[in-house]
Amino acid sequence: MSNYELDPLPYDADALEPHVSEQVLTWHHDTHHQGYVDGWNAAEDTLEDNREDGDTDGSAGAIRSVTHNSSGHILHSLFWQNMSPEGGAEPEGDLRERIEDDFGSYEAWKAEFEAAASDASGWALLVYDSFSERLRNVVVDKHDQGAIWGGHPVLALDVWEHSYYYDYGPARGDFVDAFFEVVDWDEPSERYAEAVERFE
Numbered sequence: 001m002s003n004y005e006l007d008p009l010p011y012d013a014d015a016l017e018p019h020v021s022e023q024v025l026t027w028h029h030d031t032h033h034q035g036y037v038d039g040w041n042a043a044e045d046t047l048e049d050n051r052e053d054g055d056t057d058g059s060a061g062a063i064r065s066v067t068h069n070s071s072g073h074i075l076h077s078l079f080w081q082n083m084s085p086e087g088g089a090e091p092e093g094d095l096r097e098r099i100e101d102d103f104g105s106y107e108a109w110k111a112e113f114e115a116a117a118s119d120a121s122g123w124a125l126l127v128y129d130s131f132s133e134r135l136r137n138v139v140v141d142k143h144d145q146g147a148i149w150g151g152h153p154v155l156a157l158d159v160w161e162h163s164y165y166y167d168y169g170p171a172r173g174d175f176v177d178a179f180f181e182v183v184d185w186d187e188p189s190e191r192y193a194e195a196v197e198r199f200e
């Protein structure tokens with residue numbers, strides 16, 4: 001039996017107010033994120049059963065389900081860590097320098113990331129592209145459509161409607177502004193450093 005588990009939020013559910021409401025964070029983590037964890041485990045179990053039975057009926061659908069639900073679990077886990085009540089600052093150190101090298105300036109990166117967030121039907125991601133050895137912004141639909149091979153997520157922003165509609169209605173840009181009020185670059189900076197150490 002597959003046993004991926006949902007970690008608790010790294011802060012209280014009301015810790016990001018007023019930028020992200022306690023209600024939205026609770027629904028988002030406890031219901032939506034839990035659903036991806038459960039979906040991933042169920043799909044893995046289907047594949048395991050099919051392998052044991054020598055039967056591939058339903059295996060292709062289960063493989064798609066693994067991709068969808070595992071991507072949902074992984075990205076949401078990053079998203080929670082990419083925000084904190086002490087957030088709201090700009091990146092510093094090596095990651096800041098790399099953003100300036102690869103995008104021209106922090107402001108140019110941010111404008112491009114916001115454009116990605118306004119267009120995505122899923123996520124805006126800052127990724128480390130291990131093939132080209134550079135940072136990129138990526139527009140992701142659902143949790144996986146538009147992903148780049150060899151891309152390692154550094155910063156993840158969920159722009160599914162479940163992420164903001166209750167708080168901001170159709171004003172997605174206001175939610176993106178709110179995200180930057182609570183964005184926390186500590187974990188993304190570590191994630192970037194690990195990617196550079198591994199691939200460069």
Ligand SMILES: [Fe+2]
Nearest residue numbers: 032158160163
């Ligand atoms: Fe979400």
